[in-house]
Amino acid sequence: MAGTLILGAVFRALGAYPSGWRYPGAHNNPLGDPAVLRRTARAAEAAKLDYLFFGEWLATGPDLEFRDPDLLARLDPLSAIAYLAGVTKRIGLIATANSGYSDLYSLARQTASIDRLSAGRAGINVVTGADPRAAGNHGRDPHGATEPRYDEATEYLRALRLLWDSWEDDAFVRDRRGGRLIAPDKLHRTDARGENVRVTGPLNAARPVQGHLPIVHAGTSSRSRQLARELADIALVALPSLPEAVAFRSELIDRSRALGRRDAPRVVTPILPVVAETTAEARSIFDELLLLVPLDDGSALSQSPDFPANRSIRALSSVVGVPLGSPDLDDEVPQRVARRFSEGGQRLLELVETRTGRRVAGESAVTYRHLLATHAVPAAVIVGSGGEVADHLQEWFAAGAVDGFNVLTPFLNAQFEAFTSLVVPELQRRGLFRTEYEGRTLREHLGLSRPENLHGSAESAAAQRSA
Known part of the structure; x- marks a missing residue:
């Protein structure tokens, strides 16, 4: 593939690995998140990353302590990128909003304003999540099937762009002499009047610097793919293998171009x-992270009613296809037992070996x-x-599987700074990533053209009919 890859950093103050906050020296206090946010943003911008990405979760509960501690208490994404607009100068800033709970007019106004405040560096990730707790927090009934949620999200995005x-761009004539x-x-x-979305406008905020903020959408379902090829600028997808990723990207590009899109989704x-x-050293760090993951070991913590059910020996027996009995968690896995593992169990052994260097009956068991x-x-x-992490990124990029990585x-902070100081320079040496920012806006970082105004166009009429 020609060109350079896209690199964005997902900000999770307490780390993206559930036991990360327990690692010696790691940030683990949500009350100190603002300082960590500033430090991460400055490190990301110094490394010339394309953007910082802020996910969203609109509820909390004690169960999150075990599966994703970062979601317990976190900074609001739109507030975070508005703040960073004044702390950074070149890096893109992407926030997440849920189309089911975010007032359309308000979101259009907020995002247009942040794009102005950041001189064209804002982006928006629109999600359709249906957590019942989030629905309750917003005074809504829980969302039902997938289809209605995606119908709403499609109308929402079309109307958002119209707003x-x-x-x-040239509406402000500023004629002092004529008084206009x-x-x-x-x-x-x-x-825009549809089954789910109704808004008249006009918006009381000037058109964004970028025309339209880059739109991100995540997912691999058929409706998610449809939304991405029609309306998204970035399709955020997690795919298990290189061949599957190549096929996904190829289909997405072909079908978006068949719709007449000038820029296919990245x-x-x-x-x-x-x-x-x-x-x-890297394996040692990950080995420690594994050891810090709370498991069902009979302790008081593991007896919590919110403790995940998939962290017991019984759950592991189901995965590997072999009754394991009641071994101690720190017992070595005997070779005679491992040989009987199912295909899923063998894959699990391979993952452990790849990530930690440990083998059944090996020197490090x-x-x-x-x-x-x-x-x-x-x-x-x-x-x-x-170099090894850069090898993986290069392999997927060169194969045409992806345009970049989140x-x-x-x-934090040590592991993010290790990435920016060890992986990014290696990608730069290989000519796979920029050494300086060339563009000023997030769209320019991503290689996206600036869209024309939809009003008065054929697309506008179609958007208003479907919105």
Whole structure:
């Protein structure tokens, strides 16, 4: 593939690995998140990353302590990127909003404003999540089937773009002599009326610097793919293998171009690198993260009613296809037992070996704890030196599987700074990533053209009919 890859950093203050906050020296206090946010943003911008990405979760509960501690209490995404607009200068800033709970007009106004405040560096990730707790928090009934949620999201995005285009770029004539500030015919109502979305506009905020903020959408379902090829600028997808990723990207590009799109969606996949100067050091870090994952070991913690059910020896027996009895979690896995593992069990052994260097009956043995923790925390983990992590990124990029990566960090600050100091320079040496920012806006970073105003176009009429 020609060109350079896309690199974005996902900000999770308590780390993207559930036990990351327990690692010695890791940030583990949500009250200190603002300082960590500033430090991460500055490190990301110094490394010339394309953007910082902020996910969203609209509820909390004690169960999150075990599966994703970062979701317990976190900074609001739109507030975070608005704040960073004044702290950074070049890096893109992407926030997440749920189309089921975010008021359309308000979101259009907020995002257009942040794009102005950041000089064109904002992006928006629109999701359709249906957590019953989030619905209750917003005074809504829980969402039902997938189809209605995606119908709503499609209408929502079409209307959002029309609202951004309420003002034409040259609407402000500023004629002091004639006393005319605007050209009235260049201010447009939106009039989007659909089954789920109704808004008139016009928006009381100037058109975004980028015309439209880049739109991100995540997922691999058929409706998610449809939305991405029609309306998204970045398709955020997690795919298990290189061949599947190549096929996904090829189909997405072909079908989006068949719709007449000028810019096909960029395909970005999440990756969680554990990186150090040497392979052995990186494996040691990840080995410690595995050991820090709370498992069902009979302790008071594991007896909590919110403790995940997939962290017991019984759950592991089901995965490997062999009754394991009641071994101690730190017992070595005997070779005679491992030989009987199912295909799923063998894959689990391979993951443990790749990530930790441990082998059954090897010098560094595999324990039941290693297997169970690896099963309990599914993540796109890559463990190695800066060069080895760069090898993986280059392989997927060169094969045409992806346009780039959303980098998840197991814990802050050390691991993110290891990525920016060890992996990014290696990608730069290989000519796979920029050494300086060339563009000013997020669209320019991503190689996306600036869209024309939709009002008055054939697309506008179609959007208003379907919105």
